[in-house]
Amino acid sequence: MFRLFPPLVSMLLLLLVVAASSGIANATPWCGSERPLAQLHPRVDASEHFTPRHHAHARARGQGEKPTTVVPIAWHVVYNKKAGNVSSATIQKQVRKLDDVYSKTLGIKFEIANITRTRSDWAQTALTLSYLKDSASRQMREALHTGGPGTINVYSLDFPDARGIELKGYSSFPEDISRSPKLDGISFDYKTMPGQIRNGTTSIGMTLVHEMGHAFGLQHTFVGGCDGEGDGVEDTPAQQFPTGYTSGCPVGQVDSCPNLPGKDDVSNIMNYVPQHCYRPYGFTKGQIARMKTLSSEYRGFTF
Ligand SMILES: *[C@@H]1O[C@H](CO)[C@@H](O)[C@H](O)[C@H]1NC(C)=O
Ligand SMILES: *[C@@H]1O[C@H](CO)[C@@H](O)[C@H](O)[C@H]1NC(C)=O
Numbered sequence: 316m317f318r319l320f321p322p323l324v325s326m327l328l329l330l331l332v333v334a335a336s337s338g339i340a341n342a343t344p345w346c347g348s349e350r351p352l353a354q355l356h357p358r359v360d361a362s363e364h365f366t367p368r369h370h371a372h373a374r375a376r377g378q379g380e381k382p383t384t385v386v387p388i389a390w391h392v393v394y395n396k397k398a399g400n401v402s403s404a405t406i407q408k409q410v411r412k413l414d415d416v417y418s419k420t421l422g423i424k425f426e427i428a429n430i431t432r433t434r435s436d437w438a439q440t441a442l443t444l445s446y447l448k449d450s451a452s453r454q455m456r457e458a459l460h461t462g463g464p465g466t467i468n469v470y471s472l473d474f475p476d477a478r479g480i481e482l483k484g485y486s487s488f489p490e491d492i493s494r495s496p497k498l499d500g501i502s503f504d505y506k507t508m509p510g511q512i513r514n515g516t517t518s519i520g521m522t523l524v525h526e527m528g529h530a531f532g533l534q535h536t537f538v539g540g541c542d543g544e545g546d547g548v549e550d551t552p553a554q555q556f557p558t559g560y561t562s563g564c565p566v567g568q569v570d571s572c573p574n575l576p577g578k579d580d581v582s583n584i585m586n587y588v589p590q591h592c593y594r595p596y597g598f599t600k601g602q603i604a605r606m607k608t609l610s611s612e613y614r615g616f617t618f
């Protein structure tokens with residue numbers, strides 16, 4: 316098993332390291348999707364030409380209009396307390412939030428292809444992105460995952476309410492689909508969905524927006540720190556640490572790699588900041604190019 320999945324195992328180890336060193340950075344990780352670029356798709360430049368390979372998900376929207384890619388979501392509600400059994404109306408609100416951001420940036424829309432509801436302790440035991448055979452996370456995904464690489468499987472779980480625990484979600488990366496097709500997908504805390512209360516604050520749905528960025532091939536803006544290729548995107552300035560929870564939104568004020576060009580892109584969707592600090596449609600051109608390139612290559616989407 317270790318032979319079969321070396322990158323996955325190293326990701327797991329990295330997660331442990333990130334967790335252990337979180338006291339050094341000023342923010343503990345609230346997203347479990349961390350991996351060095353060296354193990355993933357190389358850098359994509361904003362100007363890069365990408366070649367769509369499949370057309371399966373393109374649907375014409377009326378005559379003369381450009382086809383819009385409609386991305387199906389298979390939603391899995393996994394709960395063991397009543398509150399985690401989120402209503403379809405709440406799921407729709409969350410998907411409308413995704414539509415708002417991703418129609419303005421990638422020109423795509425989402426549709427809820429199906430919703431499953433499972434009463435299980437997985438709601439609390441499947442909280443880490445573990446590919447180990449006996450992990451709850453793996454069992455859950457193998458049991459519930461549906462559709463192919465073009466379907467985004469989303470698992471809404473019930474993460475422990477904050478107070479020290481900041482993990483809100485994680486996503487697999489598109490580069491892993493061919494190796495582990497059933498493990499592809501996003502798990503996140505239902506309390507981050509629009510209108511839900513998390514740690515005393517009403518959520519606006521940004522966690523899934525962020526996780527979807529990973530599912531489309533983005534890394535955190537701070538991956539790799541001040542060295543090397545960072546997040547594999549040319550127009551996101553190098554960033555040493557996630558900005559984290561601060562009072563206010565320090566846009567234009569943080570420069571964690573002072574010897575390199577650009578200040579930290581604090582309000583970028585792939586940074587960690589309080590939910591209201593993300594700017595609307597907060598992806599750069601280079602991030603949009605990377606999402607288009609990777610999701611057409613690995614998920615078969617067209618743009
Ligand atoms: C969970 O929600 C669904 C849809 O709202 C409902 O049909 C079902 O009875 C709920 N389950 C429980 C245990 O309350
Ligand atoms: C859920 O939707 C996906 C995407 O359309 C589809 O591939 C899959 O078969 C559906 N699953 C079920 C159980 O209906």
Ligand SMILES: *[C@@H]1O[C@H](CO)[C@@H](O)[C@H](O)[C@H]1NC(C)=O
Binds near residue numbers: 478479480481514515
């Ligand atoms: C949760 O709320 C408390 C009190 O407002 C705050 O000190 C803490 O930083 C919050 N934790 C998270 C993860 O937001």
Ligand SMILES: [Zn+2]
Binds near residue numbers: 347348525526529535
């Ligand atoms: Zn993340």
